[in-house]
Amino acid sequence: MGSRVEILNDGGFRSDGRRQFELRDMTIDLSQQGQADGCAVVTHGLTQVLVSVFGPREAKMRSQTMHDRANISVEVNVAAFSTGERRKRTRGDKRILELAATIKSTFEPVVQTNLYPRSQIDVYVQVLQQDGGLLQACINATTLALVNAGIPLLDFVCAVSGGVHSTSPLLDLTLLEENDIPNVTVAMMPKTGKVTLVTMETRLHVDRFEEIFRLAGDAGKVIHGEMKNAVRSRTSALVAAMGSGPRVGGVDVAADKDGDDRMNEY
Amino acid sequence: MVEITIRKRPRTEAVVTQRKFFKKTARGKVIKVLRERYLRDDVGCGISGCNACPVTDVVLPAAGDQTHRLFPNGHFILPDTNVFLSQMDLVESNLFLPPIILLQTVIEEVRHRSLPLYNRLNALIKAEDKRIWVFYNEYRSETAIVREEGETPNDRNDRGIRKATAWYNDHIRVTRPPIRGQAPPKLPTVVLVTEDADNRQKAEKAGISSISVRKYVEGMKESAQLLDLLAAEGPNQIEPTPVTSGRQALYPDYLSTSTCLAGVKAGELHQGHFSANVYNYLEGSVSVPAFTAPVLLIGRDNMNRAVHGDVVVVEVFDEKEWRAPADEVVDAESALKNDDVEYSGDEGDEEEEDPVLRREKQVLISEDVKRTAGKQPTGRIVGIIKRNWRAYVCHIDSTSLTSSNPTSLSQQTVFATPVSRLLPRIRLRTRQAPALIGQKILVTIDRWDVTSRYPEGHFVRSLGKVESKEAEQESLLLEFDVPYRPFGKAILDCLPPEGEQWVVPPKSDTSLEWRDREDLRDLIVCSIDPPNCQDIDDALHARYLPNGNIEAGVHIADVSHFVHPDNPMDSEAASRGTTVYLVDKRIDMLPSLLGTNLCSLRPYVERLAFSTIWEMTADAEIVNVRFTKSVIASKAAFTYEEAQLRKDDQNMQDELTLGIRLLNTLAQKLRAGRMAAGALNLASPEVKIHMDSSESAEPLDVEQKQLRETNSLVEEFMLLANISVAKKIQETFPQTSVLRRHLPPPRTNFEKLQDILMKRKGMALDVSSSGALAASLDRCTDPNEPAFNTLVRIMATRCMLSAEYFCSGSVSRDTFGHYGLASPIYTHFTSPIRRYADVLAHRQLAAAIGYSPLHASLHSKSHVERILDIVNRRHRMAQMAGRASVEFYVGLALKSRNEREKGRVQEEAFVIRTFRNGLGVFVSKLGIEGIVMFKREIQFDADNYVITVPASPTSDAGEVKIGVFDKVTVNIEVEKDKNTQRGRVKMTLVHPVDSTSM
């Protein structure tokens, strides 16, 4: 017997009232948290992730020091209360290590590490609440935290999950949907449209894949828009707070330039 | 490009849009579940012309329905959940056509309560003549609600339904404002229909118009016919007066579902399907995983209102109360003949005097003493997990009528006797009773209270006069749930527009048909089928190759070329699952244009095919196999007989005949190989009905089907094709390939047959493997009785499980095997015209050879599983329907023979069972089973399967012993129950003794 909840009903609604291509409510909070150089709290629906970035700073450990570029380290912590099951996931947990490795490898080619030889950038990911799309939230939050920390990126990395119910593609899956249908997470760079990451935990046919891949690419652009707006308002808030001067951290923030362009200045 | 947006969920509304609850998992862990809900304003009301809602294909007329007496301004009805749960027959009636607003809340509640009703409801939503709009009230911001503290889920839903009703009425008013200078517009009302008086009261308080089902129907134009369809439920109970006061409970109450489930989990109770005993209405059984033998339920109390097919929970008694199953035939018809319909179930304190109970007690007590050997667990039903009630074909018992005045329209309570002997009779109330005598009718069970001996139901519709061909045919189709409506327009629109004129286009590089197809038109291909076969789905060829090897090919109609995934024709075929063959009618799975023409591999015309081609050595060893889409032109369509004659006629030396001979030689070797691998040669009684013309209702005679060498030729190659295809698709799509398997039967299934064979014939049956079984079946022969071996095979077949389709990713690899065929892997590929599983196999094979991409649905394990579940069920039902149809015609044939032979139809029969008061016999010539009953006390040796009867009823001429496997002669009559018109075969012994007066 199948699950009691219909993934997509005849009226075209998903179990939470969304239609196929509607993404969940997304909120972004870029305000300062503790000592971090850059922070971002991102929610997609009920999934919430806090990412704090420290650095670039001098590499502490010899072994990890690289002479031509900065080393990125990623550590993921899952709050015990974040899932239904109150299970404590230790940092050594295999799934968490895998998640951290995925985030690291996604950002290594995007962060301009060559600008900071012999230094390190530490990314701490704190998973606060989980309801599907964990990887997408982690990636989006990491992008924003890095931007917020003023670390130069080649481009934003925007991620979204997608799946196929019978023959209908769905975007931005909840946990309930993830458990039920084959799904993928796609991370793309909006400027070039290049895809930097595709993960698949379940089997998906190549024809289906193509479609969902294309849709996820389009959805990435929509998410990019949200992220851009958040960065822009954070920047203008900072500017306003400083009371004067068009310069923030030595970077020109002209009114017609958005966060995106800001990074090109580097 | 599709539009992708982000839905905003205002945090301020979190109360409505976010839900947190705690759930206990199967392992007893408590988990926190978070859900959110996006509320929207673009959920449409479905009323045509509404300017406030997004444009969709609306189904509700702007003015509503204006034919109801109480709503002259027009109305829509908005029924609550209970209306669908208890009055589905009414809603389904083609006379019941008001515009209906169906709330999401209601659909979901129906789904939780009953899956069959949910499926029926879904079919209604799609029906063309119904005007049902599904309103997703839980997603519309104005109508979404959350459960309040202390509110039951039920109350919450009722409140939601009322809120939606109120919203609809507001919505209509707001969207149709009065225009200045004009009379205010007449606004249709949205009426809440509910049986719940409390709900109606609350609605009234809130100014919402509401009404009961009965009241609503009374105001309809067609009220006379529709009122009969109302279920016996709630305040309309059959006996309205002595509801609880004077009536005593006849049955124990059920435990609550949660108690039951907890008990099952703890291992104290057991869950399973209830099976009624066809021989004895006072006994039933439930197979449960914990015991190898089914749990016996003896007597009404222990069966506790279960109906055949229900999912029940049983409590098993202490081992000292375990018993052997009944060895007596107890027929409800004679035992309950005089039970009065008005008083049954109303004994009050005179229970001791009740004749029915007294008789039943006698039966049970007398059986008690004798039950010794072969003990089985016994128990009683303590709860019902799920009712599997549906509409049953019944006859009205004429003796239960209080007034048979044909013009009487007074309400009467009568008994309806189901055609199936597995079901109890049903009490129902109707005004049409006298008119229904002698008709086949459809009746639904509504309820079965503890105070009522019989279940209560209501009349659905009449199928026609008993024994009229139409009524019998339709009742058979209904009884086995065979979808038989003509194909609708949407389905026929999927056929090629050329219709009967469609031909394979001339060969060219641009032609779609010829793309990637091999031209096999020159091959000497022929088909071999039963006479008058119209849907020819397979053809064969064989020829020598230059290297001395042989090329053999099986060519199957390329149905998947015409039936595309996911279109209306495909969905219909999937839900039909199989073509159903009745004696006088074929209910097609696909429109006949395909089955009997475009996909039928007729001779002399070009047809599209899907070919499997082997290269084999002369010893029938496969060198290689390939699959290809092709175009063939069959050179001949033979019957088995014609092919056989041709093969045997040594004067024939043409290519076709040589091909058949070659195929035959290979087939013999293939068969020998299969048998050596341990395949079973099974037998089922197959008879053929001769009809003198298609119009005549009476068949001329019955004869057993003859099997020729050429039958086996075709069979061998079809098996080989199926096996080859199975391997290929399983390799390519390990997760979702459509396969067929036959699980090995549990050994305990054979225990009884082994015991009988040993005791009666001194023969042993080795069931350790299919090979051992095959070998020992071969040894079960009686030189004096050639039919004995067939009989044993029939009995052995009944001990086995049935084969089934499955999805390869859903079961473990070591259970793929086909026991009967002794093949490690198998599928169905060779009959795509008449079996849906074959259509799926074709699609998967086409994808496996790179001919076309595989449709997404066939990549989805859950989708394949879901389809195969349906196909398996349809397959079983189709077999049963086919058998029942043969039985009906055998009955007719017997009846006319009886008339010709003045009641002296005598046939040889084998004894297959012994009862304390009778014999079960099998008449192989007619393929029917019957029971010889003795009224007199006879001696019964249950341990040795022998009864002893006096040689003559009058004199002291000694005694005769009759046991299982003995050959007897029986006189066969077809008798009709005078009261119910239900026909039955009556058998009496003629030899070795005459049992007429026994």
Ligand SMILES: [Zn+2]
């Ligand atoms: Zn509207």
